[in-house]
Every structure is written in structure tokens, then in C-alpha cells.
Amino acid sequence: MNKVDVYYFSGTGNSLVLAKLVAERLGGDLIPIASVIDREKIEPAADVTGIVFPVYYADTPNIVRRFAEKLETTEGKYIFAISNYGGGAGDSLKTLDGILRSRGEALSAGFGVHMPQNAFHKPWEMKSLAYRQATKRIDFIVRAVEARRTGLFYSNVLVQTMMSPFQGWIRRMTALYLEKASNTPAPSGLSVEQLMPLCGASFAADEKCTGCGICVRVCPVHNIEIVDKKPVWQNRCENCLACFNWCPTNAIHGALANTGYRYHHPDVTVRDIGGQSDIPA
Numbered sequence: 001m002n003k004v005d006v007y008y009f010s011g012t013g014n015s016l017v018l019a020k021l022v023a024e025r026l027g028g029d030l031i032p033i034a035s036v037i038d039r040e041k042i043e044p045a046a047d048v049t050g051i052v053f054p055v056y057y058a059d060t061p062n063i064v065r066r067f068a069e070k071l072e073t074t075e076g077k078y079i080f081a082i083s084n085y086g087g088g089a090g091d092s093l094k095t096l097d098g099i100l101r102s103r104g105e106a107l108s109a110g111f112g113v114h115m116p117q118n119a120f121h122k123p124w125e126m127k128s129l130a131y132r133q134a135t136k137r138i139d140f141i142v143r144a145v146e147a148r149r150t151g152l153f154y155s156n157v158l159v160q161t162m163m164s165p166f167q168g169w170i171r172r173m174t175a176l177y178l179e180k181a182s183n184t185p186a187p188s189g190l191s192v193e194q195l196m197p198l199c200g201a202s203f204a205a206d207e208k209c210t211g212c213g214i215c216v217r218v219c220p221v222h223n224i225e226i227v228d229k230k231p232v233w234q235n236r237c238e239n240c241l242a243c244f245n246w247c248p249t250n251a252i253h254g255a256l257a258n259t260g261y262r263y264h265h266p267d268v269t270v271r272d273i274g275g276q277s278d279i280p281a
């Protein structure tokens with residue numbers, strides 16, 4: 001029987017739930033990307049490798065890019081990815097495939113899954129419907145992986161095709177937005193990926209902060225330290241919004257998340273998200 005490893009990255013639990021479902025159904029092991037990212041090389045001892053992650057700014061999160069740059073599998077092994085999003089996959093699956101190809105590997109199959117938006121409020125969004133549809137989508141993905149299907153399978157091909165010509169414009173607008181969010185003097189010429197880590201600078205905790213340290217626990221890349229009982233953000237932020245969304249007193253504010261909207265998947269706990277960065281024995 002083929003061994004399956006499912007790697008995931010998640011800020012608010014959507015990717016974790018999808019990764020768990022797919023790992024259970026394929027009889028695979030679930031491995032947080034944050035727990036292995038500091039290794040020099042990542043060598044899955046599996047015949048099938050899955051990568052589950054959220055879309056950030058119409059593309060692939062930085063930590064998932066770094067993961068793909070370190071991934072060493074043997075030629076001919078099946079690699080699939082599940083990109084999930086509140087709107088569309090953007091270039092996330094193509095970017096991941098490009099990184100793997102630059103290293104002599106390739107994405108065998110990429111799947112898009114629609115999930116609730118975690119970064120801003122969409123009044124028309126029906127979360128329970130999105131969860132049900134995502135579970136059905138996992139049925140399709142499991143069958144496709146078992147059949148070793150190849151190609152990119154978006155959840156909404158029409159949205160994907162319509163948005164594709166605007167990708168360059170979206171990324172330019174995102175860079176302008178992140179320059180502001182990170183207090184970087186414009187025009188900086190920095191890419192979205194270079195600006196993202198600097199955005200932790202935009203976060204601060206107000207007087208509602210109790211110093212409980214939950215933000216420190218849920219940050220998958222240890223970007224927050226408690227100084228004088230208050231969190232202080234460093235400069236390696238992944239923009240995952242875990243700290244913002246899991247703070248029990250809603251004390252965190254910042255240019256990245258300045259709305260009153262907060263979200264995390266109802267079946268995922270602080271412990272689940274915090275456990276991501278635990279180094280495996």
C-alpha cells in the first residue's frame with residue numbers, strides 16, 4: 001500500500017480541517033509545514049505527498065514557497081496540492097508548480113476548494129454551506145488522488161478564467177497596500193513576498209490585552225514575543241491573521257486586519273493551531 005504524507009499550513013483552521021479530512025480518507029499522516037520548515041531539506045518518506053494551504057493575495061503563502069523550495073521527493077512520486085480561498089485560487093497552484101519544476105519536480109495535481117473568507121466580512125457568505133460543499137469537494141479530490149489524476153482542478157473555472165487577466169494588476173495593488181501596512185516608504189520596489197514579513201509591524205495590542213500569550217502560542221512562525229506582559233511583533237510575519245483572530249479579548253489591531261470581522265473554523269482550537277510549530281520528535 002502507498003504511504004501518504006499530507007503537509008498543511010493554516011492560520012484560522014480552514015486548511016487544517018481540509019488537510020485532516022483528506023489525510024483520514026487517504027490513510028495518510030498529517031504534518032504541519034511550520035514544524036519542518038527550519039530543516040535544511042524536507043524529504044517525505046511517502047509515495048504520495050499532499051500540500052494544503054490558504055491563498056494569500058491571489059498567490060501562494062511565503063512559508064509554502066519556502067517549503068516547496070526544500071522539498072526533495074524522488075522522480076515519479078505523486079505530489080498534489082489543495083489551495084483554499086474565500087474567492088479564488090489566483091496563481092497559487094501555478095506558482096507552487098513553478099517552484100517544484102524549477103527543482104526538477106512538478107505538481108501532479110492541484111485542486112481549488114472554496115472556504116469561508118478569514119480576512120474580511122462577506123455579508124452574503126453562507127459558512128455552513130461552504131463547509132458542506134468543501135466536504136463534497138474533498139470526496140472528489142480523494143477519488144482523483146486515488147486514481148492519480150493529473151492537472152489543475154479549480155472549484156470555479158469561470159471565476160478563475162475571468163480573474164486571470166487581472167492577476168498582474170491585483171499584485172501591483174497588493175504591493176501598494178502592503179507598503180502602507182508595513183510603513184515602508186513608497187515606491188519601495190519590493191515585491192509582495194518581500195513586504196509581507198514586514199507587516200507584523202502594523203500589529204499592536206490595546207488596553208484589552210490581558211497578557212495571556214495566546215497570540216504567541218498560535219503564531220506558526222514565532223513572530224510574537226511578550227515584553228512587559230504585552231505582545232511585540234517581529235519581522236517574519238506570514239500574514240496568516242492567527243494572532244488577530246484567536247485573541248480572546250479582541251485586543252489586536254493593525255493595518256492588515258482593521259475591520260471588526262473575526263473568524264476561525266468552529267471545529268479548530270487554539271491548541272490545534274498552536275501545535276503547528278511543534279517540532280516532531
Ligand SMILES: Cc1cc2nc3c(=O)[nH]c(=O)nc-3n(C[C@H](O)[C@H](O)[C@H](O)COP(=O)(O)O)c2cc1C
Nearest residue numbers: 011012013014015054055057058085086087088118
Ligand atoms: C493575508 C490574507 C490574504 C488573503 N488573500 C486571499 C485572496 O487573494 N483570495 C482569496 O480568495 N482569499 C484570500 N484570503 C482568504 C483565505 O485564503 C481563506 O479564508 C482561507 O480559507 C484561510 O485558510 P486558513 O483558515 O487555513 O488560514 C486571504 C487571507 C489572508 C489572511
Ligand code: SF4
Nearest residue numbers: 209210212213215247
Ligand atoms: S492573545 Fe490578546 S489578550 Fe492574549 S496576550 Fe495576545 S493580544 Fe493580549
Ligand code: SF4
Nearest residue numbers: 219237238240241243
Ligand atoms: S504575527 Fe500574527 S499574522 Fe503574523 S504570522 Fe504570526 S500569527 Fe500570523
